[in-house]
Amino acid sequence: MSSFFPPKSLELTMALIKPHAAKVPPIVQQIKNEILNNKFFIIRYSRRLLSLEDAQAMYKEHEGKPFYDRLVNLMTSGPTETFILARENGIKRWREMMGPTRTFDAMFHAPFSFRSLYGMSNTKNATHGS
Numbered sequence: 001m002s003s004f005f006p007p008k009s010l011e012l013t014m015a016l017i018k019p020h021a022a023k024v025p026p027i028v029q030q031i032k033n034e035i036l037n038n039k040f041f042i043i044r045y046s047r048r049l050l051s052l053e054d055a056q057a058m059y060k061e062h063e064g065k066p067f068y069d070r071l072v073n074l075m076t077s078g079p080t081e082t083f084i085l086a087r088e089n090g091i092k093r094w095r096e097m098m099g100p101t102r103t104f105d106a107m108f109h110a111p112f113s114f115r116s117l118y119g120m121s122n123t124k125n126a127t128h129g130s
């Protein structure tokens with residue numbers, strides 16, 4: 001009977017597929033499958049193009065770093081797939097599913113993570129979480 005009710009301490013997290021991965025339908029489908037396989041509730045979903053202001057606000061903490069302009073350009077280069085997800089320990093689980101920030105670290109330390117499988121560089125690392 002208890003399985004009909006959601007767990008008590010759901011955490012919300014924003015999960016985003018970055019434009020270079022969002023333009024490849026099999027990657028999007030695979031990530032959506034993993035979201036469901038990992039028992040996340042999808043609270044909101046949208047496919048949308050971020051404005052320059054959205055991207056700058058999202059990565060404000062990195063302003064001035066060498067990769068900042070490249071990152072903002074990437075994030076505004078095409079539509080993103082954005083999910084608001086809920087799950088017990090959802091923030092930690094989504095970060096585990098993404099893998100380490102740097103694609104080559106991800107390949108080495110978390111070979112089945114999204115960033116290992118779909119990352120193309122340290123900036124084009126497939127997914128974001130917050």
Ligand SMILES: Nc1ncnc2c1ncn2[C@@H]1O[C@H](COP(=O)(O)OP(=O)(O)OP(=O)(O)O)[C@@H](O)[C@H]1O
Pocket residue numbers: 062067071100101122123124125127128129130
């Ligand atoms: N050394 C780097 N070189 C190039 N791009 C980088 C580098 N470090 C971070 N980035 C880019 O900036 C984003 C934000 O970096 P942050 O350190 O906040 O990592 P994160 O929390 O794992 O990533 P995100 O905020 O996208 O979920 C990374 O996802 C990546 O696209």
